[in-house]
Amino acid sequence: MNDFTPPLRTSIGHATPDSIEVCGHDLTNGLMGEADFAAVFFLLVSGRLPDNGEARLFNAILVALADHGLTPSALAARLTYTGAPEAVQGAVAAGLLGAGSVFLGVFEDAGRMLRSAIPAGDGDLDAIAVRLVEDHRERKARLPGLGHPIHTEGDPRTARLLQIAEQENLLGPHIRLMLRVQAVASSGGKSLPLNAGGASGALLCDLGIDTAALRGVALVARSAGLVGHVVEEARSPLGRWLWDTAERETTYVRPD
Amino acid sequence: MNDFTPPLRTSIGHATPDSIEVCGHDLTNGLMGEADFAAVFFLLVSGRLPDNGEARLFNAILVALADHGLTPSALAARLTYTGAPEAVQGAVAAGLLGAGSVFLGVFEDAGRMLRSAIPAGDGDLDAIAVRLVEDHRERKARLPGLGHPIHTEGDPRTARLLQIAEQENLLGPHIRLMLRVQAVASSGGKSLPLNAGGASGALLCDLGIDTAALRGVALVARSAGLVGHVVEEARSPLGRWLWDTAERETTYVRPD
Amino acid sequence: MNDFTPPLRTSIGHATPDSIEVCGHDLTNGLMGEADFAAVFFLLVSGRLPDNGEARLFNAILVALADHGLTPSALAARLTYTGAPEAVQGAVAAGLLGAGSVFLGVFEDAGRMLRSAIPAGDGDLDAIAVRLVEDHRERKARLPGLGHPIHTEGDPRTARLLQIAEQENLLGPHIRLMLRVQAVASSGGKSLPLNAGGASGALLCDLGIDTAALRGVALVARSAGLVGHVVEEARSPLGRWLWDTAERETTYVRPD
Amino acid sequence: MNDFTPPLRTSIGHATPDSIEVCGHDLTNGLMGEADFAAVFFLLVSGRLPDNGEARLFNAILVALADHGLTPSALAARLTYTGAPEAVQGAVAAGLLGAGSVFLGVFEDAGRMLRSAIPAGDGDLDAIAVRLVEDHRERKARLPGLGHPIHTEGDPRTARLLQIAEQENLLGPHIRLMLRVQAVASSGGKSLPLNAGGASGALLCDLGIDTAALRGVALVARSAGLVGHVVEEARSPLGRWLWDTAERETTYVRPD
Incomplete structure (x- = not known):
């Protein structure tokens, strides 16, 4: 074959x-x-x-992404545990399976955009940023890494990641381009803050992490949070309450 | 409900x-x-x-378990990537799903055995060890954490884990009981070395990690290795070769 | 190796x-x-x-188990779809992962109990049933296949499965033993109806289905319902409402 | 939120x-x-x-896709079973996770292409087919549903599906367009047979199945084959042989 x-x-x-x-x-x-x-x-x-500075930044990225509360991923893991508590690997796997285009995929999308836009030898990042924003507007495509449903005025993890990267002298071309993209995209009116996923994707590119590994970094980070949720579910379950709530609040309607 | x-x-x-x-x-x-x-x-x-010593030991356990080559888990992740390279989360999840009773479940099995055997206030570990081994022999049950298919003369990770635990003053009652169980089980004849899974399970109990979290620790550790395999599969694929080999080396026989 | x-x-x-x-x-x-x-x-x-009668009964079992509303499995599938709509296979897989010891595992548990209890040549089913119930009471173990949280007066699927099995002359020793177990278990007081999982497990044993395949039958049946939920989620989503509800109704409390 | x-x-x-x-x-x-x-x-x-004819065709599609031997999906399921035989749901889930863009995704890709190309009121299918082929050639994109690594002279399942659809009077505009696309794509030289995935995707569109459900149909079909493989793995295992073979045939090379 x-x-x-x-x-x-x-x-x-x-x-x-x-x-x-x-x-x-x-x-x-x-x-x-x-x-x-x-x-x-x-x-x-x-x-x-990694050297010491790279290891500190890489750790900070993993820490930033380890958990984000009762997300759909965490709930899927807890509901899976409800049915199969003897197979914790299934609960963690179920939680990871929601790390797709809507949530943790932003890592990969941001990295892919930045890597394909940066020419050999760095180039004029301002011009590249303008081109990227215009290109996305024309295609009515969403710019990856910008905006956050809760942290509307700025993602606190982003500020801290940038601070650590600066301390460790790791503000490379990808994060600098990402920041220019954020500035250009926000210049028209509504401020679109750079979220932790977008910042992490860019910083990982500067650390030389392969594009194929970007989503994987998010998966390892999130697996720690998912194990935390499963352990808590064993002690203090939410799964049956979610089930009960969904059954109670939803109306059954015959198909048309 | x-x-x-x-x-x-x-x-x-x-x-x-x-x-x-x-x-x-x-x-x-x-x-x-x-x-x-x-x-x-x-x-x-x-x-x-954790304090510094605990963090060093916990890191060493995660590092010890991060990868173990082309295991069934790694192969399942790579084969899943072959069919769905756009959904890396599926490949990592598939790899984790093999972490059950035969492989990484030993963490949990060892921890559960040790926790249920150690009474309040430590007790006489030698007597407990003899009882545990006899009890498993009677039930013809396998003692968790002993023996390894490759490291037949001793798992090199175990020796290093014990050394680090000693340096950090973290050789608690669970690992001391586990070592006595190993000694009693090996006294009759064939040496059964303590493997890294059994040592890790015991040391995690001494670190105060919840029994419900033991398998989860192995899952986070292994997710790092699985992402490594997926990144390598993207560059240097084995999936189609495995497929081809399985098709070629297997004979189709009609059911009786 | x-x-x-x-x-x-x-x-x-x-x-x-x-x-x-x-x-x-x-x-x-x-x-x-x-x-x-x-x-x-x-x-x-x-x-x-299968012959025609066997096919009719097997179809009826699959139909009976295909869906059961907004169960934890269905919710896990829908929440996974929320994060990764491009990878429907992940949503269906997440839903299947909850089919463990608490829910669909009853198939396998019932089948295993019946198969190990029935001697060669059928035997005295009444005596076997009494022994099984006593043995479970002594071990304070739950008898698989009995009781249902919603259908407390009797699972309507069970009655229909028994009717079809009778019409097709497929009431074999496993379902007959299961019915005797139900009668003995209910004789003391509280009625424990035979649920669809227990009836299906027993009938599948009578059909000659391997014990290792019993849970798998439930998985194929349920995968149809899960695909139905995913298609509905695409049109009429519940995932973000569940997320929102869980965040709003849950209080964050610092660990002790 | x-x-x-x-x-x-x-x-x-x-x-x-x-x-x-x-x-x-x-x-x-x-x-x-x-x-x-x-x-x-x-x-x-x-x-x-469905009516009787629709049910016959839908059954035939599911039967056609139920299994295809020792595919990467089947191997991933069997390797997962090797590590976690107590959690069959994990083995089946692992097998389904490989049903992505490379393999079973063709259903969805073909359906999406056909649905977006067919205007209200059917239209001139010959002209649409020429346009579709030219458009894919320009974009150097692969036409979904054409070609097969084994069935190079024609997929035997396709011929049978077309025969059944004709018998049941279910050759609608989507399959007719798909056949014209196949003819146009093959006119230049190398024959590209219509494979079972492409034919099934088109026929499911004609049956009125939602685009969001197309991949799901393949998943339910394949889950039956995966359960078959898991049952066989329990009796006649290949998992450890695959592991052994991969370890033996692969050379470890230090990273550059």
Whole structure:
């Protein structure tokens, strides 16, 4: 059906009876107890360990995205736990499955837009920003990473991410372009704040994270929050109340 | 259908237009840039931030479990990506769904066994260990956390976890009981090394992590490795080769 | 890591450039247009096509379980669709993940109990029923398949399933034992009606469906209802209302 | 966060203590034992029961798509079962998650193309077909529903579906347009046969199935095959052999 030229390759990991290697590093002597989990996750998606400043920013992005309260994802995880408490992996998986185009997909959308717009050698970011905004307006497409239903005056996570990136000297071309896009898009009237997803997507591009990994970063971050929700659901359940509420507040109407 | 006494409660998180709180901490000023991601995950499942030693051990456990090569979970994620590359969340979810009784469930099984065996006030761990091993032998049940298909002479991650726990003064009653169980189980003949899952489950109990959260810790750890596999699959695919191999090496036989 | 004796075998299906075989039947000339979908599903799990009476009963079981309104499963699917409408497979998968020990697992639990209790050659079903009820009472375990939160006076689906099974001469030893278990369990006082899950599990055993396939039958049935909910969610969404309601009705309380 | 005008509505189903209604039909007296499962699934996604001819064609489509051997989806389900055999719902869900843009998404893509191309009142299908093919060639986009890796000379399922649709007088404008698209696309040289996914998508449009439900039809069909694979995996496992093969045939190479 297909042609393959063996040998096939992987660079993720390898185990022998007495050693384990992860992306070129000895797991037990080089990583465990030395690198934090976020640094090893950075290694798994980019093939290299971050330096201290990069690790601080990458950790801050993961922390910023770890939880956002009783979102549809968290509710889906809790409702799944209601039916299958013995299979926690199913509840976490159900929560992750809602991380699509409407919610956490913004990471990937923002990163893709920025990467395809930035030419080799940086270029005139102001001109690129104007072009991006005009192009989206013409296509009546939504600019990824702007606006937030709750944080309408500015996403507090964005300000903090920018501060950390500045402290660590990591304000690269992608976040600088994203900020110009935000300024151009807001110049006409209604202010559209840069949200944490858009800022994170841009900063991850500056950190050299692969576009294919952007949504995955959000997934790992959110999995921590989902496990938190599942643990709370075990102690203090909301699932049956949601079920009851949905049944009670919804009217059954025969199809036309 | 059910009785509920409002108001319902959550302690995970809360957002106002200009601030976000996670488990009683200000997200932007108290956590981002200050605490690493693993520490915030610890907070989400236990309601408190770890101290430095606890954070180092918790990070080491997550790092130890982040990846283990081309496991069935990693292959399921890569095969799912083959069919639906636009929905990375599905590939990661598919990988997590294999974290059940055979593989990562050992965390929970070990923790549950240790927690139910340790009485208030610690007790005589040697006697408890003998009783646990005898009880499992009688029921012909497998002792969770012992033995490994590859690391037959000893799981190198276990030795490192024990070393870090000792350095941080975190060798509590659960891991000490687990080590005695391992010694008793191996005394008869064939050595059954303590594997990383069993050691991690015990150490997480000593860290005060809820039993309901044990499998969840493994899920967050493994999600990092799964994202690594998905990123590699995008660049260097194995999915179609696996498909081709399965079709070629399997003989179709009509049902009896 | 393991020993395998090739060639490996499968009896599910096989394709050549101009023909496709499913479980020993020509797909295009023997099944499409001749057998209904439920009959082919029966073939896939049991290796043989059902006769007309068996097909009618199997269809009735699938129809009975296809939907049950705004259950936690349906809500999880709809909430997942809210975040990822482009990946309908994720919404359906999320809904299926709640089919565990609390809800649709009853199929499997009932089937397992009945199969392990019935000796070769049928035996004295009255005595077996008494023993099963006593054994569960001693272990304070719940008898699978009895009781329903809404249909407290009797599950209307059960009565209809029994009627169809009688019409088709398919009241075998498993359903007869299940009915005796129900009678014994209800004799003491509170009536515990046989629910559709318990009746279906027993009838599927009588149809010769493998225990490993019982939960799977419920999953295929429910997937039809979940697709219905997803299609309705696309037109008439409930997801954001659920989110809004959960946020509004829940009080954030700092962890102790 | 959002505005809602209660009461919210659902038309899927409703239960009282002694009756259950599905899409306006009495479940126990009107559907169970009377309508087959595929007809009830048709009802759930379209709000009406099919007539006999429609039910025969809809069943044939579901049967055609129920299984296709050891596909990536089936392998992902089997590998998930390897790790979590106690949670069959996770194995089936993992298999469904691969039904995305590369594989079963063709249903939806074909349906969307045909629906947006056909004007009110049918129109000149030949001219529309030429325009569709030219438009895809210009955009270098792949025409959905054409070509097959195995059935290079023609998909045998397509021929049978067309025959059944003709017998039942259900060759509507969408399938007629799809056939013209196939003819125009193949006129230049290399023959591109209409595959079962493309034919099914077109025929489902002619049956009046909502575009949002097209992928869902494929998911329900495939779930039957996935349950078949899980049952076979329980008896005759391939999962560990796949794992072993992937480990053995893949070379670990350190990242650059």
